[in-house]
Amino acid sequence: MTHGPDIEKKWQKRWEEARIFKATEDSKKKKYYVLEMYPYPSGEGLHMGHSFNYTIGDVYSRFKRMNGYNVLYPMGYDSFGLPAENAAIGAGVHPKNYTEKAISNFIMQQRSLGLSYDWNRTVSTHTPEYYKWNQYFFLKFMERGLVYRKVATVNWCPKCDSVLANEQVHNDCCWRHKNTEVEQKDLEQYFIKTTTYADELLDLISGLGWPERIKIMQENWIGKSHGVTLKFDVVDESGTKIDEIETFTTRVDTVYGITYMVLAAEHPKVKEYVEGTKLEKEVMEFVNEVKKKSTIERTAEGKEKNGMFLGKYFVNPFTGEKCPLWVADYALYDYGTGAVMAVPAHDQRDFEFARKYQLPMRVVISPDFELNVERMSRAFTTDGVMTNSGEFDGLPNIDAIEKMADTAKEKGWGKGTISYKLKDWLISRQRYWGTPIPIILCGECGAVPVPEGDLPVLLPDEVEFGKGNPLLTNDDFVNTTCPKCKGGAKRETDTMDTFFDSSWYFLRYCDSANDKEPFDKNKAGYWMNVDQYIGGAEHATMHLIYARFFTKALRDMGFVHVDEPFTRLFNQGMIHGNDGHVMSKSRGNVINPTDTIEKYSADALRFFLVSIATPNKDFSWSDGALESCYKFTQKVFNGVGKIKIGKSNKKVESRLHKTIKEVTDDIENFGYNYALIKLRSLFNSFDEEESRETIEAFLKMLHPFCPHMTEELWEKLGNEPFLSLTSWPTFDESKIDTKMEMIEEFQKQVKNDIRSIIDLVGKKPGKITAFVSPDWKYMVYNTALANRESPDKIISAVMQNEEVRKRGKEGAKYAQGLAKNIARLEPVLDKADEQSSLNEYVGALEDEFGCNVEVIEAEHSDAYKARQAAPGKPAILVE
């Protein structure tokens, strides 16, 4: 009999019919929320990475459930997004059909993996029932002042007459029109003020039970830096003050080295300063040129830096010096103030720029060698001593930072500032397949929020694809009346970034059928936080930052009471193909999970996925290893029925309890591979007869990994379903018999020794004699063990003993040998145990080697061989 998809389907059906994984709030039970990152349901179907992800989560959920937790383990679909829209353009399928077909395909495939989801809580973000609440939250954020509208640049393809996502831009050209250059176009768009929570987002990272590297990535992403904002007077050629400008710097210590300043191309002052001057045309051309370039092109490190003089100057308040003002492509408008005080001697970028345009340099921080401005080949960016810096000369620059910041404050030249790399979240997408932004654009009243009662703003089905933004092609959608003045108005046709959807889906799972509110606060109160979140590292920054932001914003609005959404995060590794490369369609090394399930079984696939390596590490697909997992599952499936139910011997019982103890820990810590090694070994140690308790405990432990076959076997043993609902076995420390294990190990060792001697001799044995070590050697051995820490004392300690002294050289020699290898000494059985376990084993040895076997105490033998006997290592004579 083989275990395969038929049996698996049977159990999937029965689980479903009995609704055994339905989660219900129950204040009397401890809850546990296990969540996997929900998938984008692509037409390609489930890939191996998904299967891996869900297997990890399902094992954990089943484990927690069996351990008495009230487990919430839901699944849903991130079903808005670009691929569906591309399919509409390419294959002429409506995104809705494409998506819904893909979802049902996903569900089918996920069911075949045997995942224990509560399917009643499923969400699909493209349904009005879901996205209505996106719109609702958008309005709530607006009320709180967390939304603003601002002009921002987008990628624009003139042929498509449409906005492109970054990944649709290939070599600065449109992905569909390879010869059409992408333009940069300015549009009014919506931003969410994620930066409001920048500090909290940063501060709470330390308390998260997340992988260290993800935490570090988040810290870097938020990129908090302390610095000083300095104010400079802007002057014209003649030195007359015409304006003021601010810059942010983390290196005030270098202000005496400022020789010029650069503004970002987007900085509004650029235009202001050149307007009406002879530089205007040239500078504005340059600015437009810069803006036209894609962000990637502009920001790639190592790119040559370009800039132009603006015809204006500024005065350095520290030195009173007048320096030129430039515009440059390497200045970023959205970091700091969009203006950079340039210190070419001490900043690599400024250095390159200054060399190119022959701008002056001044060394103001000195290393312990002489720096020659003329000969410097790169900026000096490490620490040193202040020089050429007036009153600050001689200070270590580290100390000067604080002093100079204080001076700037006192004199009113600047103030301490904190700057972040984290930017506000641009959520507008000029796309069809997303949540319509609930705004009405009125000529009179401007951007007016749709009244809450009018939600949802439904995404219309009737649109045309391939002609710009599809939403613009539906007049009924676009034309509306202004909620304020009741005059004619147009709907916002931008839709939301799909990260908006995924920022709170875990809350919706808590109460997914609610049509009155996004979720019931009490239900969310019961289930939140997500105790264990599981997914790939690719979402380290975006998704996980947005979801954290959402949680904090919703907390402040009273929707939830938790600060953080995900208490613990587990990152699975990536699966590589047979060829060692990451499994991907373009590599052509993809293995399809559904095929594998059909050929082997879901249980075998699950077993394989989590047994090959620790699940947080990358691993390579291996047909051989999969085969071996399959064989083991079959062996269990067929083997359990053959075991006679009766009594387990003490040995197996001891192993069982030890295994329960260890496997419980292993699963808790995601050491699934260890757990499976131990379960394999436990099963292999089973005899022809075992107790019901032993077999059932084994099945229970295997169950999270191979849920179907264990259910089947459970039933075959005469139990009522469901194994899934039984409780996890507990271990009894008193039944773990380490001596028994030592005996087992000892017997095995003796057998091996006999075998290798026979091999060496190369003849059939006529008689085998085992000599048990004499008493005095045990004594010496234990003395040596007791003196592990000070091996040099062993000999003298041993020689105190009369018995040993009597042996003379032989005793000392033995002790010396032990002292030399002190590190390798292990505790051994005492003589009586050794002897009795050997006697017990004689029968088995005689069977194995087909000859008479005798056990003798070395003391009682004159055989030369007997002198070799040592504790744990009886001398063996083969005749």
Next chain:
RNA sequence: GCAGGGGUAGCCAAGUGGUCAAAGGCGCUAGGUUCAGGGCCUAGUCGAUUAGUUCGUUCGAGGGUUCGACUCCCUUCCCCUGCACCA
């Protein structure tokens, strides 16, 4: 460039100061199996040596700390991932 992770026997992969010549799997070798054809069981699988022993050499490379390192420190090479001119 910065940040993080990694380099372990033929392969995949455990192992973070002694119990390690290094779990487990695959592959390979030998033996067994009324076993017909990528089945099952047992054993072996760094080298040398040997009646079960012992010795030598191994965990990218080179140094160091330590009585003792795959494990800690430094240098160096290679691979992967993320960020990418953040002032």
